[in-house]
Amino acid sequence: MTTNHGGIPDDAELMAATSDLAAALRELxxxxxRTTTGAAQVRGAAELVRAATARISGSRRPLxxxxxxxxxxxxxxxxxxxxxxxxxxxxxxRERADGDGVVAEGSFNAAYEGPPTFLxxxxxxxxxxxxxxDAAWTVAAGGMTVHLELDYRRPVPLETPLVMxxxxxxxxxxxxxxxxxxxxxxxxxxxCVRAGAVFVRPRxxxxxxxxxxxxxxxxxxxTGAADAAFARD
Amino acid sequence: MTTNHGGIPDDAELMAATSDLAAALRELxxxxxRTTTGAAQVRGAAELVRAATARISGSRRPLxxxxxxxxxxxxxxxxxxxxxxxxxxxxxxRERADGDGVVAEGSFNAAYEGPPTFLxxxxxxxxxxxxxxDAAWTVAAGGMTVHLELDYRRPVPLETPLVMxxxxxxxxxxxxxxxxxxxxxxxxxxxCVRAGAVFVRPRxxxxxxxxxxxxxxxxxxxTGAADAAFARD
Numbered sequence: 464m465t466t467n468h469g470g471i472p473d474d475a476e477l478m479a480a481t482s483d484l485a486a487a488l489r490e491l492x493x494x495x496x497r498t499t500t501g502a503a504q505v506r507g508a509a510e511l512v513r514a515a516t517a518r519i520s521g522s523r524r525p526l527x528x529x530x531x532x533x534x535x536x537x538x539x540x541x542x543x544x545x546x547x548x549x550x551x552x553x554x555x556x557r558e559r560a561d562g563d564g565v566v567a568e569g570s571f572n573a574a575y576e577g578p579p580t581f582l583x584x585x586x587x588x589x590x591x592x593x594x595x596x597d598a599a600w601t602v603a604a605g606g607m608t609v610h611l612e613l614d615y616r617r618p619v620p621l622e623t624p625l626v627m628x629x630x631x632x633x634x635x636x637x638x639x640x641x642x643x644x645x646x647x648x649x650x651x652x653x654x655c656v657r658a659g660a661v662f663v664r665p666r667x668x669x670x671x672x673x674x675x676x677x678x679x680x681x682x683x684x685x686t687g688a689a690d691a692a693f694a695r696d
Numbered sequence: 697m698t699t700n701h702g703g704i705p706d707d708a709e710l711m712a713a714t715s716d717l718a719a720a721l722r723e724l725x726x727x728x729x730r731t732t733t734g735a736a737q738v739r740g741a742a743e744l745v746r747a748a749t750a751r752i753s754g755s756r757r758p759l760x761x762x763x764x765x766x767x768x769x770x771x772x773x774x775x776x777x778x779x780x781x782x783x784x785x786x787x788x789x790r791e792r793a794d795g796d797g798v799v800a801e802g803s804f805n806a807a808y809e810g811p812p813t814f815l816x817x818x819x820x821x822x823x824x825x826x827x828x829x830d831a832a833w834t835v836a837a838g839g840m841t842v843h844l845e846l847d848y849r850r851p852v853p854l855e856t857p858l859v860m861x862x863x864x865x866x867x868x869x870x871x872x873x874x875x876x877x878x879x880x881x882x883x884x885x886x887x888c889v890r891a892g893a894v895f896v897r898p899r900x901x902x903x904x905x906x907x908x909x910x911x912x913x914x915x916x917x918x919t920g921a922a923d924a925a926f927a928r929d
Contacts, residue, residue: 585825592818
């Protein structure tokens with residue numbers, strides 16, 4: 464953990480640095496698929512990347528130990544590969560609660576390409592699984608995906624502002640049914656992709672089976688109540 | 697483009713450098729979600745990453761110009777975010793043709809996490825969309841995803857060898873129906889995830905609409921025959 468300078472909480476400092484590294488990495492990932500500078504420059508970049516890896520490889524957490532910045536109580540997962548501010552894989556989306564669910568805005572660069580100039584079809588699925596799950600947590604009991612389904616009407620263009628919506632259509636104590644869309648921000652009522660998913664909250668014995676070995680960042684065991692909050696994806 | 701030393705083709709040199717950068721980036725992306733070294737080291741890594749980006753940002757291709765290493769004739773897409781050797785987002789999977797489809801082996805690290813210690817549910821969808829599409833291209837007419845559906849039986853653990861299978865169940869001239877599974881390599885007959893997808897090859901006028909502005913790496917227009925081969929994701 465870092466030293467606390469000038470009254471800035473350690474967590475805020477680590478969060479800022481973590482977000483900064485992810486932002487820098489996203490730029491590099493995109494540059495790596497767009498560059499035409501040639502092999503020597505690409506080799507030089509790889510060398511700098513390996514130096515960066517060495518810089519942060521002094522100590523690492525076990526897979527079963529949560530990151531210091533995660534907060535199971537609020538559901539904050541800093542390295543989530545769709546909406547985590549610390550994830551280099553996540554395309555930055557602005558997500559907010561909206562009515563019976565969530566809405567997200569943003570665009571995808573060439574690193575997320577399927578057919579040339581269009582978003583990979585599986586990326587639509589990845590993003591919608593996350594947003595539908597977030598809707599299920601925001602409005603209902605949440606849980607883990609048991610079914611996901613997508614219909615693709617027209618390809619989603621890269622580098623184009625999009626609006627993604629996800630809402631809850633039916634909810635019981637443990638099961639939540641959701642539906643959502645991906646559309647161009649310029650044509651929000653003509654979805655390119657329609658998605659639906661069903662989420663089920665694990666029973667206590669399942670949660671124990673899946674998450675029973677987890678510890679918080681200090682290595683202590685989280686409470687049973689917190690475990691249930693982990694069952695999201 | 698790089699100079700050609702000692703008879704090594706330019707393409708081979710660029711391919712090796714591109715694969716090397718992606719491999720280095722994947723290590724850094726994983727390190728960035730596992731590190732516990734603190735804010736100062738993370739800031740230092742971000743600085744090196746920005747230097748790497750500067751190194752390869754001297755020139756970049758337009759989005760409508762294919763990468764030099766792509767080959768529409770064989771379907772090689774170097775930066776594909778699931779199986780591209782040049783993609784930092786892609787978890788390295790070993791994929792091969794197998795019977796009526798394809799099989800892929802590999803594992804996922806913490807950068808692909810959904811619920812703690814498990815693969816993000818949407819990542820299963822991303823990977824299966826790719827593999828089902830590859831099966832459709834290997835065995836039948838291929839095309840773009842029009843429907844994708846997944847049933848999740850049990851969570852897929854991270855850092856665990858997996859086997860992913862995708863095959864064609866029904867094919868007509870323009871439409872291919874596929875099905876596949878994700879299972880632990882240690883229990884290949886008990887799928888964690890079952891997936892199915894339908895792919896449709898665009899009609900010539902659609903292909904023209906979607907890909908009509910594409911050029912090859914030199915800025916020349918590819919042939920009409922090549923355009924159809926782009927309609928994969």
